[in-house]
Amino acid sequence: MLRIPIILLITAGLAACSSLPNAGPTAKTILSRQQNGGAQGRAVASPYSIFDVNAETVAVLSRHRPTGFLGSFAAGGPPSSGTLGVGDMVSVSIFEASSGGLFGTADATGSAGSKSVQLPPQQIDRGGRINVPYAGSVVAAGRTPAQVGQAIVSALSSKAIEPQVLVTLTQNAANLVTVSGEVGQGGRFPLAVKGTRVLDAIALAGGPQAAAHDLFVRLTRGSRTGVESLTSLVSNPRENIYLRADDQLFIYREPRT
Secondary structure (H helix, E strand, O other): OOHHHHHHHHHHHHHHHOOOOOOOOOHHHHHHHHHHOOOOOOOOOOOOOOOOOOHHHHHHHHHOOOOHHHHHOOOOOOOOOOOOOOOOEEEEEEEOOOOOOOOOOOOOOOOOOOOEEEOOOEEOOOOOEEEEOOOEEEEOOOOOHHHHHHHHHHHHOOOOOOOEEEEEEEEOOOOEEEEEEOEOOOEEEEOOOOOOEHHHHHHHOOOEOOOHHHEEEEEEEOOEEEEEEHHHHHHOHHHOOEOOOOOEEEEEEOOOO
8 A cells, every 4th residue: 555655756756856956067968069069060178078987987086085285285384484585674773782882872971872773674685685784785585583683793793882683574575475366355465473374364355255165265386286165174174274475375166056
């Protein structure tokens, strides 16, 4: 007595499969377009490849593991913090132990004068250097502000009175990342001293402008490129890697249906 309802239910379920949405063309459509061409009757290239589903392809697919950002790029921690680069603007302040030195002034009445001088901000040139009076051309790119200050102290040690130097980054132009695509406001953003991760940079750009399950993130670092879905970045913190200077993030939409 129960056979008829069960058979009808199975038949209805199979019939419903024909109305399910599909995400792409069928194999027959692809082959027909490749062989017969489009409206002009010429064969056209297709962005799809067709493979038979057999034991060999299933075995290959079972061994495949998506690399993601973690596999495409070194995980590690944040990049070495505070390194200056070409184009950065820096300010240099020089202090001496007593007035009347190379950079200080002595009052004619004998009272204490100035013991320090602050140089105008200057940009690190294409050669990676800045110029400091009496110290000459000093290498700045690739060094931290403290290391640049120490180099200036060494150059002035025989000329100034126990000099101390403070170098300050006033405008970051080297340690930047680019974010574009489906974000609120794309642009170039400075890397934080504590490190900036992929999701941090997307947030700086105003956040995603579409549903997370439809968005993918392409990271380009030099000659290497990796792609990861936004949902994977959110659900798997290990994929949310630290960015490096000059990294490029492009967020694009690719609906799943």
